[in-house]
Amino acid sequence: MITESFYLGPTRRPVPLTSWDEVVSAAQAGVLDETQWVELKQDVPASSKSANLELAKDLASLSVDGGLLVIGVADADRKAGDVVGARLQGLETRIDQVAGGQITPPLSVTIVRVDHPDDDERGVLLVGVPASPDAPHMVDGAYWARGATGKRRLSDPEVRRLMTARQAQTAGFETRLRAMAEDFEIPALTRRKGHVYLLAEPLAPVHAQPAAGHHETLLQMVTSAVRFRPQFIPTIESLTYQRADPDGLAATSFPPTEQLKQDLYALRGLVADDGQIAMTSSGGTTDPSDFNGERPSQQFVDAGHILELTHCLAEITGHLSSERFSYGGPWRLGVRVDRLYGVPATAAMDDRMGRRFAGYPRAEFVRVVTATTGELVSQTPDVVGRLLEPLLRGLGVTSQYLPYTDPRSFAGGASRR
Template identity: 35%
Template sequence: MTEPLLPVPLYLGPQLPRWQPATAADVQRAIDSGAITERHWLDVKLNTKTSTDGNNKEIAADLASFANDGGALIYGVSEDKAAKTFTIAPFDLSGQAERIDEVARSRCDPPLYVACHPLPASSDDCSQGLLLVEIPPSPSAPHMVDGRYYGRGDTTKRRLTDGEVARLHAVRTMRHLTAEQLIEREITRDPIPADGRDTSHVYVVARPLAAPPDLLTETIERRTLGTVVLGFHSRLGNHASPNWGHLSSQQPRAQGWGVHSHVLTGRRLNQNDKSAETAMVDLEIGDDGSLSLVCGRGSDYAGDSGQQYILDAVATLFTRGVVELAGQLGRDHGYGGRWLIAVGLTDLEGKHSAAAFRNMFGEGLVPFSADRYIEATEAVTSELLAQPGAVTRRLVRRLLRGLGTTGQSYGQLLTDPRPGG
């Protein structure tokens, strides 16, 4: 079982410090200080009630209402509405985190990521306590529960109007346009000019949306990031070539730090042949925590056929690594906010997945029907840490669908352990 993660410092509202409770006593101190009150970003409940259809629907609606802006629910707090006072009321935590997670995934449409944090009532008995449910802002908001969309008012959930739903969908569209601009920038910055590329190229970018501009400056100057990046090879394995083990060289860059394969120096190829293009991997890490990766082997020739195949395993492997690296950097440097992550591939039209070459009949596999693939999502640091597979799946699922493949040979890159597993 993995160690439970503390919640990211929670935003309770303007003029209030961020809050990171670890025990029921921390909640009691917040009550005593007046920080705990129902507001747009926080709600309290006495307990989760019994697992009936009606109660689970109510929980799902509560969770969905926070997904637009982010927030937290605390189960195990009694409220005297007349007196406007709160009292902690520890309850049996057995199975409750798993139940909330299941409700968020099965009763919200699309499924909603939440992070459950048991807050024990005492160090001697962890079975009784409070349950803090952290609901980060969702890249898929708004979320529907039984045909209705929910949001938060000042202190309670409410149904969203059609206009509010349309506005939220418009915001999602604008974020996708921003991601396309990020990918276009990386295509322009590619070490190989457009007229010199022979294969499909893979681009993965991650941008922290509210990090200070010097988030990683001290770490960059200590020159330790190359070691961090190399650690991903042992974790993610040899599902494709090139892989994270090929990022074996490092050097300072104008925008931060570079970690790259041997065919590059200063983000320029130091040899000019086909083998250099397919061995090219470059990861640039910015002072603000931004990540920009390019790989020259998004496709390659197979056998003597003269036909190129799309290496979806390469794209998935580097996407998963960037997702995990962003989460690790956020955790290690105290940034718990949103990340915008985007994936792009070029020169795809008419090419099959590499799985078609391995399958002599090519059954169920189709040529990709567009020249480029671009997909983006948002996630907060806690989701990147807890569910990197789910985030990776959001980013590559349309690619795999368009190729008619399920990615069976690298399926673990798209999955996560179940809570408590």
């Protein structure tokens, strides 16, 4: 599904541009004026080596911070002029080919066509370029970025700084993902279960009112973002205890004064002022004794809970990104599940087919992916699948859960309410 809003910079809300009238209104309001994040072109020259290289440079330059290439709007000294439309026949395919074949590494873009109301051959083409985790991108032997006056070639020191910053950002993300275990208030001596750690961070700075400044609870914030009723314990609906936190708005499923004696049904959530969204759950593995009161026996990986909570995180991230943070750029999302070695999936608890489910072959599962705001909003199951398919494959239960369209299909596991 095509995203309907576009990222125009960190200080502007994502703008819906799905009709001719919306494009005209945005141009007249100055929303489409050329900036570091917006490139205007009244038309694109016919396909040639030089014209395609110029187009590739435009796309690559936008990939550093994310932005929008607008084709079909007059450039009046860097101000958006008349919306005249351009001849679009074959242009979408050409842009896809340029982004994938003349930029190194290849660049993924989103293309939306807005047809002229009176001319079937003309229209406006909107090319959304997310901030790329692989930026800067090379075209014709050089790296490109944008400044206040348009695209420019990067110097060697600038390229090194950007690459070092990207590497540090990626490494730092996994470090922060692993450090989440330190904030979960369960004494190591009483811990029995595998835990799930979920983290989402924007790839570009988010400029928004601090999360803690809103007059609502974390529970209200996250439940309004989730479009289905979670069924696996602990659910996000259990985040009823507000917590004071220096980073933003936090809550847990247990009272602040309570020292947990065991890691049963424990959940912690955080929406930070810088846009970071984090959740930690004690429900990575489950034990039949959790429900029947018997003595603890064997642990099982609760794939349904992990999938459902990951889906919740993706929905919350997409909703807050577009509705709260006014951010339409890409996100980095990560999941970590620990204490997995030798633990089978919950499918082994009720195996009427007589199959043998081997335990997970490693001590932990860690996976990090990137996704655009549009993907998080409209292609949530795809993002969840990219995050968790290797875990399900290692448990031998991929076909039981993927692909899916409705997260309610996860129901039926051992920890269903």
